[in-house]
Amino acid sequence: MKTLTDQLAQYAAYHRDSRNIATHLIGIPMIVLAVSVLLARLGLETGGLTLNAAQAVALVTGLYYLRLDARLGVLMCALLGLAVAFGSWVAAMTATVWALVGFGGFVVGWIIQFVGHAWEGRKPAFVDDLMGLVIGPLFVACEVLFMLQLRLGLRDAIEDRVGPARHRGRAGAH
Numbered sequence: 001m002k003t004l005t006d007q008l009a010q011y012a013a014y015h016r017d018s019r020n021i022a023t024h025l026i027g028i029p030m031i032v033l034a035v036s037v038l039l040a041r042l043g044l045e046t047g048g049l050t051l052n053a054a055q056a057v058a059l060v061t062g063l064y065y066l067r068l069d070a071r072l073g074v075l076m077c078a079l080l081g082l083a084v085a086f087g088s089w090v091a092a093m094t095a096t097v098w099a100l101v102g103f104g105g106f107v108v109g110w111i112i113q114f115v116g117h118a119w120e121g122r123k124p125a126f127v128d129d130l131m132g133l134v135i136g137p138l139f140v141a142c143e144v145l146f147m148l149q150l151r152l153g154l155r156d157a158i159e160d161r162v163g164p165a166r167h168r169g170r171a172g173a174h
Contacts, residue, residue, distance in 0.1 A: 004068040005154065008142060009161040011135045014117075014125040018167045021143055023116030027109045028140045032080075034105030036087030037098060054087045061134060068138070072151075076138060 002010070015021055036054045043052035058080040066073030090101045117124055125132030146155045 001067070004072070005157045005161075007068065007131065007135050008139060008154070009158045010129065011125045011132055011139050012158050013162045014122050014132075015120065015139070016163060016165050017116075017120045018165045020116035020120040021165055023112045023119075024136065024140055025143065027112035027116070028136050030105050030109030030112065032083050032137055033086055034102050034109060036083040037090045037102035037105065038087075040084070040087035040091035041098060052088065052091075054084045058084045064134065065138060072138065072141065075141060079137070079141065 015024065036058070039053035039057060041052070042054075043050050058077075062073065062077040062080050065076040091098055113124065125135070142151060142154065145151045
């Protein structure tokens with residue numbers, strides 16, 4: 001199994017333009033929430049317990065994050081739990097609201113992502129490796145942690161492999 005640094009460096013290689021990273025900070029949470037909304041209406045009831053698809057996907061994904069890194073895994077499990085709670089809340093609303101939030105958020109989130117990749121000049125990571133769909137939310141969480149000056153050793157290890165992000169749009173920036 002690839003290490004945390006392996007996974008994040010591979011993903012980061014597709015995301016070195018700061019504008020692309022910024023679009024991911026918006027688009028990926030939108031997509032995660034939208035998928036949680038859409039999957040929350042698919043469920044099974046057994047023995048009085050109901051498990052919906054959003055919970056199942058979050059459980060499997062959370063376990064993977066925990067295996068990569070315990071501290072980040074706990075953070076990601078908490079964030080996934082919030083996404084599942086939001087998805088369940090919206091799924092209990094009318095079908096129209098559910099569809100607008102779920103499908104609308106999904107489409108808008110991906111449009112934002114593709115704008116970022118147009119700036120990057122590179123295709124999304126998941127095109128070459130479907131694990132990019134799982135690593136994307138972790139990448140976003142790590143980018144926020146890096147902005148907060150946390151987990152800088154991890155940031156440095158990633159940048160040792162793929163270089164720092166390029167800051168675009170400012171005078172003198174490359």
